[in-house]
Amino acid sequence: MKIRAKYTKLGYLKYLSHLDLVRLFSRSLIRSDIPVRYSEGFNPHPKLSLGNPLPLGIESVSEYFDVELTQRMELNEFNNRLNKVLPIGIKIIESKEIDEFTPSISSTICISEYEISADVINSREVIDYSNEIDKLLNLTNIDIEKKKKKGKSKVTTKVNIRPFILKLFVDDVNDNSIKLRSVVMTGEKGNVKPSELLEVISKNTNMKLDLDSMNVRKIASYTNEFGEYNE
Amino acid sequence: MINIKNLDKALKKVEKPARYIGLEENSHNKDINHAKVKFAFAFPDVYEVGMSHLGLHILYNLINDQQDFVCERTFAPWFDMEYQMRDKNIELFTLESKEEVRNFDMLGFTLQYELSYTNILNMLELAKIPFYSKDRDETFPIVIAGGPCAFNPEPLSDFIDLFLIGEGEEATLELLELYKNHKERGFSKKKFLLDAAINIEGIYVPAFYEIFYNKDNTISNRVALENKVPEVIKKRRVRDLNKMYCPEKMLVPYIETVHDRVSLELFRGCTHGCRFCEAGFIYRPIREKSVDTLVSQAEKLVSSTGYDTISLSSLSSCDYTQLDLLIHNLLDKFEDKKVGVSLPSLRLDSISIDILKEIDRVRKTSLTFAPEAGSQRLRDVINKGVDENDLEKAVGYAFKEGYSKIKLYFMMGLPTETEDDLIGIRDLSYKVKDMFFYRPKEEKIGNFQLTTSVSCFVPKPFTPFQWYGQDSVEEFYNKIDLLKKSFKDPKIKFNYHDPRVSYIEAIISRGDRRISSLLLKAWEYGCKFDGWSSAFNYDIWLKAINDSGIDPYYYANRTRDFDEILPWDFINAGPTKKTLIREYNKALNGLTTPDCREKCNGCGIDNCEMRGVFN
Numbered sequence: 001m002k003i004r005a006k007y008t009k010l011g012y013l014k015y016l017s018h019l020d021l022v023r024l025f026s027r028s029l030i031r032s033d034i035p036v037r038y039s040e041g042f043n044p045h046p047k048l049s050l051g052n053p054l055p056l057g058i059e060s061v062s063e064y065f066d067v068e069l070t071q072r073m074e075l076n077e078f079n080n081r082l083n084k085v086l087p088i089g090i091k092i093i094e095s096k097e098i099d100e101f102t103p104s105i106s107s108t109i110c111i112s113e114y115e116i117s118a119d120v121i122n123s124r125e126v127i128d129y130s131n132e133i134d135k136l137l138n139l140t141n142i143d144i145e146k147k148k149k150k151g152k153s154k155v156t157t158k159v160n161i162r163p164f165i166l167k168l169f170v171d172d173v174n175d176n177s178i179k180l181r182s183v184v185m186t187g188e189k190g191n192v193k194p195s196e197l198l199e200v201i202s203k204n205t206n207m208k209l210d211l212d213s214m215n216v217r218k219i220a221s222y223t224n225e226f227g228e229y230n231e
Numbered sequence: 232m233i234n235i236k237n238l239d240k241a242l243k244k245v246e247k248p249a250r251y252i253g254l255e256e257n258s259h260n261k262d263i264n265h266a267k268v269k270f271a272f273a274f275p276d277v278y279e280v281g282m283s284h285l286g287l288h289i290l291y292n293l294i295n296d297q298q299d300f301v302c303e304r305t306f307a308p309w310f311d312m313e314y315q316m317r318d319k320n321i322e323l324f325t326l327e328s329k330e331e332v333r334n335f336d337m338l339g340f341t342l343q344y345e346l347s348y349t350n351i352l353n354m355l356e357l358a359k360i361p362f363y364s365k366d367r368d369e370t371f372p373i374v375i376a377g378g379p380c381a382f383n384p385e386p387l388s389d390f391i392d393l394f395l396i397g398e399g400e401e402a403t404l405e406l407l408e409l410y411k412n413h414k415e416r417g418f419s420k421k422k423f424l425l426d427a428a429i430n431i432e433g434i435y436v437p438a439f440y441e442i443f444y445n446k447d448n449t450i451s452n453r454v455a456l457e458n459k460v461p462e463v464i465k466k467r468r469v470r471d472l473n474k475m476y477c478p479e480k481m482l483v484p485y486i487e488t489v490h491d492r493v494s495l496e497l498f499r500g501c502t503h504g505c506r507f508c509e510a511g512f513i514y515r516p517i518r519e520k521s522v523d524t525l526v527s528q529a530e531k532l533v534s535s536t537g538y539d540t541i542s543l544s545s546l547s548s549c550d551y552t553q554l555d556l557l558i559h560n561l562l563d564k565f566e567d568k569k570v571g572v573s574l575p576s577l578r579l580d581s582i583s584i585d586i587l588k589e590i591d592r593v594r595k596t597s598l599t600f601a602p603e604a605g606s607q608r609l610r611d612v613i614n615k616g617v618d619e620n621d622l623e624k625a626v627g628y629a630f631k632e633g634y635s636k637i638k639l640y641f642m643m644g645l646p647t648e649t650e651d652d653l654i655g656i657r658d659l660s661y662k663v664k665d666m667f668f669y670r671p672k673e674e675k676i677g678n679f680q681l682t683t684s685v686s687c688f689v690p691k692p693f694t695p696f697q698w699y700g701q702d703s704v705e706e707f708y709n710k711i712d713l714l715k716k717s718f719k720d721p722k723i724k725f726n727y728h729d730p731r732v733s734y735i736e737a738i739i740s741r742g743d744r745r746i747s748s749l750l751l752k753a754w755e756y757g758c759k760f761d762g763w764s765s766a767f768n769y770d771i772w773l774k775a776i777n778d779s780g781i782d783p784y785y786y787a788n789r790t791r792d793f794d795e796i797l798p799w800d801f802i803n804a805g806p807t808k809k810t811l812i813r814e815y816n817k818a819l820n821g822l823t824t825p826d827c828r829e830k831c832n833g834c835g836i837d838n839c840e841m842r843g844v845f846n
Contacts, residue, residue, distance in 0.1 A: 011254075012252040012253070012254055013252070013254065013485075015242055015248035015249045015252050016249055016485050016486075017249070017486070019487070020249060020485045020486055020487075023485070023487070023491075024485060026537070026539075027256075027483065027536065027537030027538065027539075028537060029537075030533075030537040030538075030539065030568060030570075031534060031535070031536070031537035038569055044569050056248065057242070057243045057248070085256075085537070087254055087255075087256060088254070089254070212240050212243065212244075213240070214243075215239075
């Protein structure tokens, strides 16, 4: 039986890396006595696969992993048993059965919705934030420099991220901080990080944002531009 | 509590933020404000190293199981985090409550290796706690230290209020209890320290003693400054390990650590009496847990951690009397769960084909053997009770079982060592290689790789070699050159330990109170994480040695006289000085001493648990 589970990553646990999470779920499966299937070979490991890595330091209420079991199990029981051993901040919200034909998480989920808050450095100036964001989105080219590993050396390439920004708007303004909402592509076809959004805002508009104060939460994952990924 | 917003900003800038967040499985969730005594356990190295240390897990659970006490952890922040902490005014804090270490009642450092001492100073400074014990009043935590290096506490005696000598589980609770009583009556640092020094065995308070020196720098006299404080500090030892506290839980780090596995402690102590080995002398006598106790502890630990490997960790795990039975029972119990068993070190004489087979049932790792010296003559000198036949037998078994990666450990600079002994290291390595390739073709399984590692001998307190002078750095490099030239086979990888690091280690490990000025200078000049080759800076150490005015030759290279008062002589670690002198003389004559399972050699431990067990 194959299960796809949706989970949260909140609080300090946003600092766990992708590999840390893999280890955490492997150990939690053992501890919760879930009959997980192991790979063959010298170093058997649980058949477990996680979606695309979330950048370090970002919270999420919409992460996914797939796991294979050797026996059938009620989904509710699967959730409950795992949640009993998972740390505060990482919780299974729901899970569903999938089959061998279900496409992998990383090939399915390619769009993320983020809530981003940050301090505005020049908050004393009179600026219409929404207007500034609209000005940014009216650009046809928003170039950033991305570092890529090519073999052993690092190469920087220019990438136009405008096509990957599907939505970006001001959600709330508080004294000297701003809360943005954004839907961006986060997959192989295009990838925008929240920190890059803040960078291009500071660079291309009159709004100057403090990158160090950034707090991000991923609130939804989508399969395509039109609909939320449904369980 | 530290400013959480600043912490969050700092964490976003560092390489491995999960080192500093806590919240691991089995970490406590007590409210520290309700605890009667707040204890901060400090490991003076980075998180991954500290979390692999079994003693931390034992003390953490032991203290937190008590209603009145709370224990939280703090580690040396890595360079990037230290920079962020200084930049954002974040004091050294504990992982659990993110509370400033300075607000705890007690701060306890574990002393695992001398090269972590500069980190202790750095952590005190990050905690805004004055370095010197005499500069700290009741508003600061009582700073204590324990662990193997506490057996020579003198180099740190200016900085530490109180040392705990020996095994800590019983004495720590006694100490916390005493602290609680003093706190309830109105706390005075001096009264508390005096009460602890007089009434708790194994406690040493350096401030209550004064040391006088001869013109030649040796110690002339040691004077107690307070009435009733003990002249000799007797190390603590736990007498019955089966009844001893054993944690049923272990903290499970999120990030990869040095040992990502259950640590199962089979026994304390060691019976071999290798003459260079400090642990072999200070943790005497051997005390084993029963198979039943161990299997039930393993079950609890696996189910509370979810680890997939159980490491049998003791000084020389293969010595466990019922090892076959234990491994068999463990593997049977855990095979369904794919939990494997690993042995961190193998001795050549006790390894049996059955053990290798059993371990093999789940997973294969490389095998490590430690002949320590290249010739039989020198192995007799150090009383390493193995010979070439043992090695041949063990390696033969290993190859037959399909292991193709072997590691051999040696030391150089041992007493009486000659060039022949060094060439013996090469010869032994080549012999192992030949054994692999001289077998029938169908038996040559895997890709053969031999790693021969040579470390530099550091004379340690409480060993028979405690008087012996270390080779100079130059002599070590000459020996390395000789060995390097003699290894010309691509199948054999030759590694050596940095002699400069071992030299600094030797200065500190046999140091006296005057070494504290060197440590402080080294810290001032920027030394920290000296055990990390990426951080160790020899030139700065040389400058610190020069500027602090200590004579490095006096501490590291000079062979000392038997009648000299050694800085650690006031500690009773078990074996008597007479025993150590006898062993030293036997060593120089190439005479071996039997394992104490075979025969009691009368080392002088009172009420030795071994009597009547093996003899």
